[in-house]
Amino acid sequence: MDVVPKKKWQYPIAVERDYAKWLVAYVDKEMEIVESFLPEMADSVYRNSIRQDAIGDWLGNLVDKVGRAIKQKLSALPVINRTFKLTDRHVKEQLNGIEESLFGVRTRRPYDTHQLEMIKTIWTSQNLALIKSIDQQVLDGIRYALSQRIIRTVGHDQTVSDLADDIQRLGGATRKRAMLIAVDQVGKLHSQIAHYRQFNSGIERYIWVTRLDNRVRPRHKVRHGVSYRWDNPPPDGHPGWPIRCRCVAQPLYNLDSFKLTPRKGTFTENEKRGIMAVNINGIGEARIPVAKITQYVLHPENSKGKDVAFKSALGYDQNNAMKLIENVERNINSGVITERPQTKYGKPMQIALKLTGPNGKTANVITGWIMDAETKEVRLTSMYVKSPKQGGSTNGSKGV
Ligand SMILES: [Zn+2]
Structure with a gap:
C-alpha cells in the first residue's frame, strides 16, 4: 500500500531568498567598482572623442582593467558552497520531519555519497559560470555605453553624468537577472537533492504538488495530485527542475518495502482515486487512472x-x-x-x-x-x- 504523509514537503523559500539577496549584493558591489572608474571613463571618452584615433585600444584596455578589478575583489565560491549546504540541509530536514511524523522514527539506508558529490560539482561549476556571465554582461554593457557616448560628443561634465546614468541602468538590469538566476538555481538544486535523498531512502514515487496559485504554469497545474516515479520523469523534468518552477515532490511511502507502521492520522492512502503518470518514449506523458x-x-x-x-x-x-x-x-x-x-x-x-x-x-x-x-x-x-x-x-x- 502507498501512503501519502499529511505533513507537507516545503519549498526552500528561505534559501532562495538568501541566495537572491546575496547575488543582488554581489551586483551592487560590482557596480561600485565600475563607478570607481567613472572619472577615468569620462576622461577617456572626452579626450578620445576629440582625437578619435585608436578607439579600440583604449576602450578594450579600460574595460579589461575594470574586469580585473572585479575579479580581484569579488568571489562567489563561498556563497555557492553555502547555498548548496543550506539546500541539502533543507531536504534532510523535510525528509526527517516527514518520517518522524509518519513512523515516529527516521529511516536509515546507505547512501551513495558519490552521487551527491557529482550534483555538487556540476551545480557549483554551473553557478560559477552564471556569475561569470553576470560579470561579462556588466563589462559588455560598459563597453557599449562608452562606444555610444564617444559617438555623441558632449561636454566633459555632461559625459560624466551620462555615463553615471548608463551605469545605473546597467546595474538595474543586472540585478534583475541575478535575482532570476538565484530563484532558478535554488529550484533546480532542490529538485536534484530531493530526488537523490528521496530515491536513496527507498521512495520510488512522489505526488506532484503545485503552489495552487495563478503563477503555476498550465502544464503543471494538471499534474497537481498525480503521482510520478523518480526513475521516469516527465519530459520537462521532476518538480522544481523546469525554469522557475516552484512545485515540489511529496514522497509516497510504499509500506510493503518500508515495513513500518505509520501512526494513525498522519497519512492518507493513495490507491483508490490516484492517477499515475508515466513517460512513454515517442508519445510523452501519459496517465494511468488507478480506478x-x-x-x-x-x-x-x-x-x-x-x-x-x-x-x-x-x-x-x-x-x-x-x-x-x-x-x-x-x-x-x-x-x-x-x-x-x-x-x-x-x-x-x-x-x-x-x-x-x-x-x-x-x-x-x-x-x-x-x-x-x-x-x-x-x-x-x-x-x-x-x-x-x-x-x-x-x-x-x-x-x-
Ligand atoms: Zn511547476
Whole structure:
C-alpha cells in the first residue's frame, strides 16, 4: 500500500531568498567598482572623442582593467558552497520531519555519497559560470555605453553624468537577472537533492504538488495530485527542475518495502482515486487512472472476464492491482506501439507488452491508450491479456 504523509514537503523559500539577496549584493558591489572608474571613463571618452584615433585600444584596455578589478575583489565560491549546504540541509530536514511524523522514527539506508558529490560539482561549476556571465554582461554593457557616448560628443561634465546614468541602468538590469538566476538555481538544486535523498531512502514515487496559485504554469497545474516515479520523469523534468518552477515532490511511502507502521492520522492512502503518470518514449506523458485497473480491468463483475485471464496468466487480481500498474510502468518503454486511426474522441494507440507476473509466468498484455482530441492528454483506456494460442484478445480464461 502507498501512503501519502499529511505533513507537507516545503519549498526552500528561505534559501532562495538568501541566495537572491546575496547575488543582488554581489551586483551592487560590482557596480561600485565600475563607478570607481567613472572619472577615468569620462576622461577617456572626452579626450578620445576629440582625437578619435585608436578607439579600440583604449576602450578594450579600460574595460579589461575594470574586469580585473572585479575579479580581484569579488568571489562567489563561498556563497555557492553555502547555498548548496543550506539546500541539502533543507531536504534532510523535510525528509526527517516527514518520517518522524509518519513512523515516529527516521529511516536509515546507505547512501551513495558519490552521487551527491557529482550534483555538487556540476551545480557549483554551473553557478560559477552564471556569475561569470553576470560579470561579462556588466563589462559588455560598459563597453557599449562608452562606444555610444564617444559617438555623441558632449561636454566633459555632461559625459560624466551620462555615463553615471548608463551605469545605473546597467546595474538595474543586472540585478534583475541575478535575482532570476538565484530563484532558478535554488529550484533546480532542490529538485536534484530531493530526488537523490528521496530515491536513496527507498521512495520510488512522489505526488506532484503545485503552489495552487495563478503563477503555476498550465502544464503543471494538471499534474497537481498525480503521482510520478523518480526513475521516469516527465519530459520537462521532476518538480522544481523546469525554469522557475516552484512545485515540489511529496514522497509516497510504499509500506510493503518500508515495513513500518505509520501512526494513525498522519497519512492518507493513495490507491483508490490516484492517477499515475508515466513517460512513454515517442508519445510523452501519459496517465494511468488507478480506478481503471481496480474497478474495471481486474473487477470480477465489470471486467467481462479480463480479470480471470489476468489471474491465471500472471497472478494479478484486485489485491495486487498496484503491482500490475508498476509492472506496466516499468516495461512501458520496451513495448511495441501501434497507432490506430483518429476518431472524434482522439487518437487511439495500443502498446503490446511482455510482462512477468507474481506467479512467475510471462504473458503478452495489450494496453490501450487514447490521446484526447481536445486536451491532448494521453490516458490508459483498456488492458487485456493476449492469448498465446489465438493471437487475439481474450475475454475469458479460454486460451490462456
Ligand atoms: Zn511547476
